[in-house]
Amino acid sequence: MDNQQLTPFLQENWQAAGFTDPSLIQTEVFEPITAGKNLVGVAPTGSGKTLAYLLPLINQLQPKEANQLLILTSSQELAMQVVEVARTWLKGSEIKVTSLIGGANIKRQQDALKKKPEVIVGTPGRVMELMTSKKLKSHQFKTVVFDEVDQLIHGQNLQLIQRILKSLPQTIQRLYFSATADKVLTEIQQIDEDLVVVDVSHEDTSQGDVAHFYLETSERKKVDNLRRLLNIPAFWGLLFFNQLSDLGAAEEKLLFHKLPVASLASDQNKQLRKQAIEKLKKHQLVGLLTTDIASRGLDIDAMPFVVNVDFPKSEESYLHRAGRVGRMGNEGIVISFVTPPELAEAKKTAKKLGITIEPVYIFGGALTTEKPEVHPDPKSKKKKSKGKKRK
Incomplete structure (x- = not known):
């Protein structure tokens, strides 16, 4: 990946962030994501996975065209984190991002959808709820990202993910990311067969000391x-x-x-x-x-x-x-x-x-890291009786 491949507003944001070179996962997935491949991305925590999928996808978004990109996360915290990152990198563009998470006011989320945001970030339960009520038009999406996929395909989330996938267009681009996705690759391939696997977990050196x-x-x-x-x-x-x-x-x-x-x-x-x-x-x-x-x-x-x-x-x-x-x-x-x-x-x-x-x-x-020496407390010793022993 070369930052010259990015649109002007992304190049400006790249410079503003003080970035020099992309991380390994960002480099390895840029071309296949841009080419529309369905992909599993595996990289260590803290290696820049969020930007790895956001940069090539934002790079292709069309302003004022609603519901192009859907990002599903395993928790409300992760959803808000992704929204924050997306907004930072969308500065200088007309592209909007909105969050659809459980625990938040659903009426406000419905109102936000009326403004036709290009990017939706949400948790599976709330996204499915809004799809079912026809407030979120699932047929418009071009790409869906499953962030922390190993969490998304366990328990109740798995049924929701399967329902969401059935609601989305069959031609939609599907991207699965996690630090431990390699451990659940078989399960991912059971719900989605046609996948390119990009695993840099053994080569990545971005992890600090x-x-x-x-x-x-x-x-x-x-x-x-x-x-x-x-x-x-x-x-x-x-x-x-x-x-x-x-x-x-x-x-x-x-x-x-x-x-x-x-x-x-x-x-x-x-x-x-x-x-x-x-x-x-x-x-x-x-x-x-x-x-x-x-x-x-x-x-x-x-x-x-x-x-x-x-x-x-x-x-x-x-x-x-x-x-x-x-x-x-x-x-x-x-x-x-x-x-x-x-x-x-x-x-x-x-x-x-x-x-x-x-x-x-x-x-x-x-x-x-040195084990402290424990000195006996002299006060803990029993004092000898100074009086005469009773007969």
Whole structure:
């Protein structure tokens, strides 16, 4: 891909972003997407997958022609992230993008569709709902993108995706993207046979230097260790939990200690979730407590830390959580809290992912890889009785 192949407004936005060379996935998929191929794109987290499909597709959009491009995402957060990126790169054009996500006001979304946006970004449930009610004219679409496809073809989402595909024109261009799409390639090919596979996950070098550590703790002391981490001056980042109930309890305790934290949970409304993400981006928070809802699509510039307060339940989950740091060449640190019984499993997961995971400690208000010496407390020794023994 050469930026001279882009339309003038995209070239200006390329220069404004300070880009020099495209990433590997952006280079490899530009020509096949431009040629109208149906494609599976696989690349590491933080390697520029969103722009990999957006640039060639925006490059071909026709202004004032509604519903040309449909982008389906696995979460509301990812949808809003894609909308934000698309709007940045559409500056200087007349092309409009709108979001269709669950949890948002459907009447406003219907009104937005009346303005005939060229690009639609949405979650499967809300998109299907608007297609069924004929508010979204599915026959007009020329391309559909499935972002984080491995999440979109699981559970209830799979049925929605199959219904949406049946509603779209048979000639529509179909693009599937994810960091772990290679693991579900067989499932993707079951719903779509005619596909070019572009996998750069082994050749891509855009991932920054990410260090992986584990901090051994008991279940009872997790929040206390989290509090100590959040008090380290340079610390700010995402804090991952497996259960919403544990997240809520930890947030309550941290707020009691007057630490600037917030939560990002599936039971919150869209506005609260958006505010929490914005506050973290503006460094108004030292920690955003969340679940795997935020492990995909969230792109927070140069965020230094990810903490697995609860160790991820799968290798994919670890990969996507860790992918929030080290994006586009930045450095990052991943710290996983592990209880003694979890340690062997954590090391096994790290080995499967091909990463080195080392112990880390909090000592003297800082992180250290050297195990602190524990000196016995002299006050804990029993004092000898000075009185005479009773007979």
